[in-house]
Amino acid sequence: MNRNQFLQPGSAYAPSGSEPRPGRALAVGALSVALAGLVSCWIPFLNVFAFATALVAVGLAVAALVKGGTHPRAPRVLSVVSIALAVLSVVLAWAVNSWVINAWNNADGSPKSLQESAPWAPDANGRPGDYSYDLPETMLEDIYAQPVAAAGETARVGIYAVTLTEVERDATARVQQHDPSAGTPRHQYVLLEFGVHHDGEGATELSADMLPEFIGADGRWYSHLNCSANLAGPGRPLLAPGETGTYQTCFDVPPEAFGADSRVSLRTRSTLETVYWQLP
Template sequence: MTQSNTPPPGAPQYEPPQYGQTPSEQSQFDQPAAAPYEQPQYGQVPTEQPPASPYEQAPYGQPQSPQFDQYQQQQYAPPPPYAAQRPGSGMAIAAFVIGIVALLLAWIPVINVIAIIGGIVAVVLGIISIRKVGRGEAGGKGFAITGIVLAGLAIIGSILMNVVFGAVLNEVDKTVQRELESASAVVEEQAADAEAALDAEESAAVDGAAAPAGDALPLGQSGQMGDYTVAVNAVNLNANEVMADANLFNSAPEHQYVLLDISVVYNGDEEGDPWFDLLFTYGGSDGRQYDDTGCMATEPNSVVDVPTLTNGGAADYQVCLDVPAAATEGGELFVEETLSFDDNRVYWAVQ
């Protein structure tokens, strides 16, 4: 079945292009222009012309569409310029903060040395900040000036506080020195008095030893000494041979051996050791005293052989002394407690 190529009624008649003519030329010159606002005939479909594309390329030799140029200008418009940044003021703020801290520390003695150092740093930072502000490189001129002022006050306050603190310490030191000197003078005076009293007591003791006292006991008579009843039974003023025979290891005396025969009875409630509790001393005629600690020899009946005594315990033993031969004549013998702090003694007349 063949289809008819007859156009619908009212449609424009299409004519093939003539030889040597392009279809575009045919459409430009042969196609009748539609009348504007023309009412289409009955049965015809109204046709609409599509809007011209702004991107449609103009024919060769014709200028570009102004719509494309306008689009290019809107598409590639340059961005607006950035606003200039405000110069920073960090160094000025640092000078301000350091100045405040330095001013707070300036009133604390010793620690205000840190305030002086911090004040110097704040002044330097403030001066540098002011110079930068003048060149327009930074801001915060007010912070910088305030920091310099605070730092200056901190430095001055620290110096004044150290001067006052040093003056106070100096005055306190002088007061303490005066008190110490006064106390030292009092102590020295008391020591001198005590030494004088001690010398007087020693002189009295020597005098008493050199000349037998009126209450000196005869040999063999007992006397009470602390927790002991003590009796000196005999005195050998020249016991060199006896001591030499007592022990082969006894060395010769420095002066002359004096040997005492002792009897004791312990009356205390605890325990007693005569070799430790009692001290025998010979007061020579030369004004010196010789006790049993100066004799290192072993006696025939040594006190070291005496056991510890309890209440009622008795013992007989010997004690040696090393006394110059010239000092034995006219001397006096006495006994006292080893750890006694009083002048309690019992005397025996040697001759």
């Protein structure tokens, strides 16, 4: 039998295979990208990848919906699911990062927690801000574990041989007499004097090169910035190699900051090593 006899003029063979589904490839791609973003959104900070994949997934899903149009077999469900997963991955990534940042800020010793315990703005009387804060327990343990020199003992601080020669616990009157612009302290001015021998090369300015710190027995860190007195005097004389000079610094600390655990430390701007003295 001749099969052509059943064909009418203008007719054609029926297409073989399944009916086409416009936009299916785009929808599948959108779903794959959205799932990848959903997996990565749980990794803190690296989950920024989820934000990029969300944009790609939404773009592919919208393209699939547009291409499918009103076709009855268009992959609308896949496209909508892809968009939903993309949005979910962004929300989860944002939540994970927010939780990690909040936990970090609330941890002891974090930059924000230290900053919150140090209100450094000048007070109503125009005094310098309170450059002090509570030290975390772990940091205090590290400080107490460091070698410590006694008053009168010499220690190496960078290119200098330094000796703590004097500690005046209540030096408010002396500091104000030396520099009336120092103002009234919050607590009381403490004056420390060091003998310094220059063993290095090139003349140096001690008041600019030395970085002193006070660690109180009350567990707080105090900065010399709380005492704004100019103890170096006019001209800021330089210390030449081989010479011995005097370096003075002051702190504004309460009486309870003194005790067996109180320390004063020195380091120079060119060295990272810190040297500690135990206060008498």
